[in-house]
Amino acid sequence: MPKTIIANWKMSLSLKESVDLAKKLSRDLRSITGHAVVLCPSFPALLPVGQVLAGSKIALGAQDMFWETHGAYTGEVAAGMLQEVGCTHVIIGHSERRNIAGETDAMVRKKVAAAIAAGLTPILCVGEKFQERQEGLKDHVIAEQVRSALEGIAISSAAKLYIAYEPVWVIGSGQAVEPEEAQYTAEVIRQVAVDLFTEYNSASAIRVLYGGSVDAANITSFLRQPDVHGVLVGGASLKAETFSSMIQALV
Numbered sequence: 001m002p003k004t005i006i007a008n009w010k011m012s013l014s015l016k017e018s019v020d021l022a023k024k025l026s027r028d029l030r031s032i033t034g035h036a037v038v039l040c041p042s043f044p045a046l047l048p049v050g051q052v053l054a055g056s057k058i059a060l061g062a063q064d065m066f067w068e069t070h071g072a073y074t075g076e077v078a079a080g081m082l083q084e085v086g087c088t089h090v091i092i093g094h095s096e097r098r099n100i101a102g103e104t105d106a107m108v109r110k111k112v113a114a115a116i117a118a119g120l121t122p123i124l125c126v127g128e129k130f131q132e133r134q135e136g137l138k139d140h141v142i143a144e145q146v147r148s149a150l151e152g153i154a155i156s157s158a159a160k161l162y163i164a165y166e167p168v169w170v171i172g173s174g175q176a177v178e179p180e181e182a183q184y185t186a187e188v189i190r191q192v193a194v195d196l197f198t199e200y201n202s203a204s205a206i207r208v209l210y211g212g213s214v215d216a217a218n219i220t221s222f223l224r225q226p227d228v229h230g231v232l233v234g235g236a237s238l239k240a241e242t243f244s245s246m247i248q249a250l251v
């Protein structure tokens with residue numbers, strides 16, 4: 001089954017570093033077949049990275065967006081603007097936005113709806129904090145995040161949607177969860193989607209990803225899980241050799 005590998009470069013690279021990395025990856029991954037690869041650079045690097053990727057098999061994604069289409073929203077970027085620079089995907093509700101920038105479930109929901117309305121593919125991030133996990137609330141937290149982001153969204157739209165399970169305490173730690181846990185949580189997410197969308201066929205079109213300390217050593221163990229349709233990679237996506245070897249290992 002084809003898998004999706006999404007690189008989240010966060011605020012880690014300069015413009016030049018972003019363009020250089022995109023050039024190397026588009027060369028190294030010229031012959032990838034089946035699997036989908038999406039690069040998510042910082043906002044200023046979207047246009048030049050998109051130009052590098054034009055004609056390649058690698059797609060462009062943003063790390064965030066705003067829910068309004070235009071207007072007096074200083075500092076914000078609309079879905080249409082992202083599309084103008086070549087984006088097809090957008091990460092929404094990453095834990096760093098929820099926890100550092102104070103993004104709420106209500107904001108995440110508006111962003112998901114706006115992305116879908118514009119024809120962008122949202123990559124909705126959900127995940128529990130360590131304390132929530134210690135308190136046995138993990139499944140509840142995940143289910144609520146998924147439900148609040150997706151409730152009321154038209155069924156047909158669900159076909160173009162990724163949900164990334166990213167345990168907050170694991171991100172950037174170098175220590176991923178066990179692949180079986182990613183599989184279990186993917187099933188939890190799928191069940192919420194089935195309840196929300198009632199028609200299983202639509203829910204099955206929702207693709208679940210795992211993110212959090214994915215690297216060259218563990219990527220295959222996650223992608224081997226039947227309900228994990230791909231991975232969201234942060235730190236390990238910043239070096240061309242590492243990231244392209246992770247993808248080439250899947251071919």
Ligand code: PGA
Nearest residue numbers: 171172212213233234235
């Ligand atoms: P990481 O980040 O791979 O560095 O843990 C993943 C993410 O935050 O999306």
